[in-house]
Amino acid sequence: MEADKIKKLIDIAGSIKQLSAAKELERILARKENKDSDIVVPIIGEFSSGKTTLINALTDSKILETATLPTTATIFEIHFGSDSLQASYLNQAGELLSIEDTSNLSNEKFKDAVVVNLYDTSTKVSKNTILVDTPGLSSPVAEHKQTLMNFLPMADAILLAVDINAQVTRSLTDFIDTMKLSNRPIFLVITKCDTKTEDDVKSTKKYISENYKIELDKVACVSATDDNLNGLYAIFETIQKDKNNIVENADNLRLKNIANGLIKNIDELLASASSDNDLENSIKSKESELRNISSMIRRIVEDTKMEIEDASRDISRKFEDQILMKLDTLVAGGGNYDVQAVSCINGTASLLQSELQNKIISIIQNTTKNGKYAEKFQITSLDNIDFSQFSVNNLSYDLSLDTAGHEYDRYIAGGVKIAAVVGAIYAAGALLAGAGTAAAGTTAAAAGTGAATAGTAATALSVADTATDVASVAVAGKAIKKMNKMEKMAKAAQTTTEMKTIYDTVAKNTNVNNGMVESLVGLATESLKGKPARKRAIHQYLNNSLVPQFNSRMQDFVGQVVNYVTISINREVEESTLAQKQALEELKTQSVEAHNQYEQKVKALRDYKKELSTI
Numbered sequence: 001m002e003a004d005k006i007k008k009l010i011d012i013a014g015s016i017k018q019l020s021a022a023k024e025l026e027r028i029l030a031r032k033e034n035k036d037s038d039i040v041v042p043i044i045g046e047f048s049s050g051k052t053t054l055i056n057a058l059t060d061s062k063i064l065e066t067a068t069l070p071t072t073a074t075i076f077e078i079h080f081g082s083d084s085l086q087a088s089y090l091n092q093a094g095e096l097l098s099i100e101d102t103s104n105l106s107n108e109k110f111k112d113a114v115v116v117n118l119y120d121t122s123t124k125v126s127k128n129t130i131l132v133d134t135p136g137l138s139s140p141v142a143e144h145k146q147t148l149m150n151f152l153p154m155a156d157a158i159l160l161a162v163d164i165n166a167q168v169t170r171s172l173t174d175f176i177d178t179m180k181l182s183n184r185p186i187f188l189v190i191t192k193c194d195t196k197t198e199d200d201v202k203s204t205k206k207y208i209s210e211n212y213k214i215e216l217d218k219v220a221c222v223s224a225t226d227d228n229l230n231g232l233y234a235i236f237e238t239i240q241k242d243k244n245n246i247v248e249n250a251d252n253l254r255l256k257n258i259a260n261g262l263i264k265n266i267d268e269l270l271a272s273a274s275s276d277n278d279l280e281n282s283i284k285s286k287e288s289e290l291r292n293i294s295s296m297i298r299r300i301v302e303d304t305k306m307e308i309e310d311a312s313r314d315i316s317r318k319f320e321d322q323i324l325m326k327l328d329t330l331v332a333g334g335g336n337y338d339v340q341a342v343s344c345i346n347g348t349a350s351l352l353q354s355e356l357q358n359k360i361i362s363i364i365q366n367t368t369k370n371g372k373y374a375e376k377f378q379i380t381s382l383d384n385i386d387f388s389q390f391s392v393n394n395l396s397y398d399l400s401l402d403t404a405g406h407e408y409d410r411y412i413a414g415g416v417k418i419a420a421v422v423g424a425i426y427a428a429g430a431l432l433a434g435a436g437t438a439a440a441g442t443t444a445a446a447a448g449t450g451a452a453t454a455g456t457a458a459t460a461l462s463v464a465d466t467a468t469d470v471a472s473v474a475v476a477g478k479a480i481k482k483m484n485k486m487e488k489m490a491k492a493a494q495t496t497t498e499m500k501t502i503y504d505t506v507a508k509n510t511n512v513n514n515g516m517v518e519s520l521v522g523l524a525t526e527s528l529k530g531k532p533a534r535k536r537a538i539h540q541y542l543n544n545s546l547v548p549q550f551n552s553r554m555q556d557f558v559g560q561v562v563n564y565v566t567i568s569i570n571r572e573v574e575e576s577t578l579a580q581k582q583a584l585e586e587l588k589t590q591s592v593e594a595h596n597q598y599e600q601k602v603k604a605l606r607d608y609k610k611e612l613s614t615i
Contacts, residue, residue, distance in 0.1 A: 003032050005615070009259065012608045016265055017582060021258050028251045038128045039243050040077075040154055043189075045161035046169060047136025050191035050224060054161060054232075055133050057224035059120040061085050064133060065106040075115045075134060075151050076105065081127035082119035089113040124233070126240055131159070137171045156250040157239060158186045164193055164204055164221075168212075176212055183253060185246060187218045187235045194223035259615040266609045270602070287581070297569055304367050305562045311359040312558045315352050320547050322348050324538070331534040337401035345395055349550065353557070357387045360561060385564070395549055399541050401534050 006029045013022035031037040043051045055078055056062040064076060087099035092112055099105075099116075110116050125131065132155075135148045158179050162168065179186050188208060193201045201221050209216045217238070220231030239246065326344050331337060364385075 003029060006032060006255065008611065009255070009262070009615075012262060012612065013258075015604070015608075016262070016269065018262060018265060021261060024254065025258060028254060031247060031251060035244070036128055037247060038130050039156045039239065039247055040130050040132060041157050041159050041239065042132035042134050042151065042155050043159045043161055044134055044148070044175070045137060046163070046166065046172065049136070049161045049163045049166070051136075051161045052133055053224045054189065054191060054222070054229075055131055057227065057229060058122060058124050058131070058232075059118075060122040061102065061118070061120050063102060063105050064118075065104065074110045074113050075132060075147060077115055077117050078131045078133070079117065079119045079127075080122050080125040080129065080131075082121055084119075085121060086119040087117060089116040124229075125236055128243070129236065129239065137169075137175055153254070155184060157246050158184055159235070160186055160188045162188060162190050162208065164190050164196055164201065168208065173212065176214075180213075184250060185218070185242075186214060187239070188212075188214050188220070189232055189235070190219065190221045192223060192225075193221045194226050194228065256615060259612045263609055263612045266605050266612070270605055270609070297566075300367060300569060301562065301566045304363060304565055305558075307363045307367070308360055308558055308562060311356060311363065312554050315356045315359075316547075316551050316554055318355075319348060319352050319550050320542065322352075323546065324542060327538045327542075328535065331401060331531060331538065337534065338397075338399065341399060341401055342397050345397065345546065349395055356554075356557075357385075361385065364565065385561075395546060395553070398545060399537055401537065 010022050010025045045051050052064045056064055085102055087102045088096055089110055090096050205219050205221055209219050220235050222229050222232050330340055
C-alpha cells in the first residue's frame, strides 16, 4: 500500500478517536518509508527446544537465561551489530529504561517489563534482523502463552525451533497451521542435531518437510553446542534476500485488519447518528447503558467476591486440618523438629495458595465468560491474573519444638549430680567415723580430718559407688547432718526455681562429668514430657498464632484480588463504552453549533467507510 493511503488511514483513525490504531499505522508508515527497515523474526517452539541456547550461540554476550523448565516469561528482542553491549526495557507504564547491569538478563529481574531490548556486538546476524526469544508454545504457565500470543502480530516471519529428540506436538502443528493462514513465512530449525547420526538428521528433516508442508530450503539442522549453525546462516541469507517482500506482505495484512476494525467502528457511529433526534436518543441510551453497566459491574464484583471468600474459607479450614495432621505426625517421629515444622508450614501455605489461585481463576471465568453477564459484554483483562504480587507465605514461627518438655532437664540433671555428691559425702562421713573409733583420737582432730576427707570425696561421681560399700559403718554426727541437708536441697531443686542456683554451685565446686548425666536425663524425660509437651505446644500455636495469622493473610489476599478484579473490570468496560460516548458527544456538539458542520461530519464518516472498503 502506498504511503499516502497509510497517511489517510492515520487521519481517519485519529478523527474517530482510535488512537491505538493510529499509533500502529504510524509504525507501519515509518517502515514503509525506510527501504532498509528492520525485520522482526521471533524464535518459537516448545520450552526446552533450544531457542534461548540458539540465540546465545549467535551473540557475543551469551547472557540470556536458559533452563530445563519454562523460564522465559518476558519478550527479549536481540539487535545485532551494536558498537557496544547495551540493554534497555519498556515497563508497563510505557517508559523506556536502561539496564546498567547486563551480566545476566534473567526473567526474574523483568517481571514488569513489556519487552527487553539487548543490543549485542555480534555480526553473525544482519543488523536489520531482530531475533526475538519467546515463551514456550505449551508452557504450563498461562501468562507465558498470553505473552506469546500478544506478540505474534508484531512478527514478520517465524523461525520455528524443534528438538530433534522430541516428538512434534499438537500445539506445534496447530501453530504451524495458524501461521500459514496469516501468510507469514515459516522457517524451521531442527536443534540438537549433534545427538543423532547424519542419516537420522536427514530422515527427520525430510519427514518434517513432507508432513508439515515446509520447503526443504526453509529447514535447517543445527547444533549450538558444537557451533554447527551453517544451516541457520543460510536461512538468514534467504530472509535478507526477500526481506522487503516479507515486510511488505506482513504490513499489508496488518493494514487490512486495521481497516476492517475502523469500518466496524464507523458503522456503529453512523447507526447512532442518522439524525439530530436519533443522535440525542443514542446519547441518552448510551448514558443509560453506562449506568446499567455500573450496576452490573457491582453485581459481578459482589458475586465474584462472595465466591472467592467462600473458597478462601475452605482453604483456611484445609490449612488448619493439614498443618495439625502434618505437625502431629512430625513430632511423633524424631529429628530437627523446628526446621521441619517451618518447611511444612510454608510449603503447605504455598500449595494451598496455588489451589486458591486456581479456584479464583475458575470463578472469574465462570462469572465473566460463561455466566449471566457474558452476553452483555466480554471481559478479557482478567484472562491472566499475575498472582506474583499477592502472597501468604513467610508465616511467623514462634515455637521451640526441639526443647519442648526438656526445659528442666538441666536442673533435673543437677539434682542427680547433687544426689551423687551427697552419696560421696555420706561415704566420706562413714569412713571418718570408722577411723575415729579405731584410732580413739581427740574429737576435734577427727572432725578436722573428716572435713578434709569429705571435701576430697565430693570431687567426682565415682565416690558415690564407694559409699555403697561402707554404708554399714556408723556415721559421725556432723557428717549425718550435712548429708541430710544436701538431700533436702537436691529434692527441693527438682521442683523449685532455686534449682539453678543449687546446680551452678555444685558444678562450680566439683568436677562432675556433665554430658553423660544430662543425656540420660534427656532420654528419660522424652517419652514422659517431650512428646506430650510438643503436642500441647502445637495446638496452642495453631489456635493462638498460626491459624489467626493465616486467616488474616488470606483476608488480605482476597481483598487485594477483589480490588484488582474490580479495577480491571471497571477500566475495561469504561474504555469500551466511553470512547463511543465521547464520539457521539462530539457529533452532538457539532450539530448544535453548526448543522452543516454536523452533516459534513456524517458525510466524512461515510466517505471514510467507502475509502476503507477499497483497502
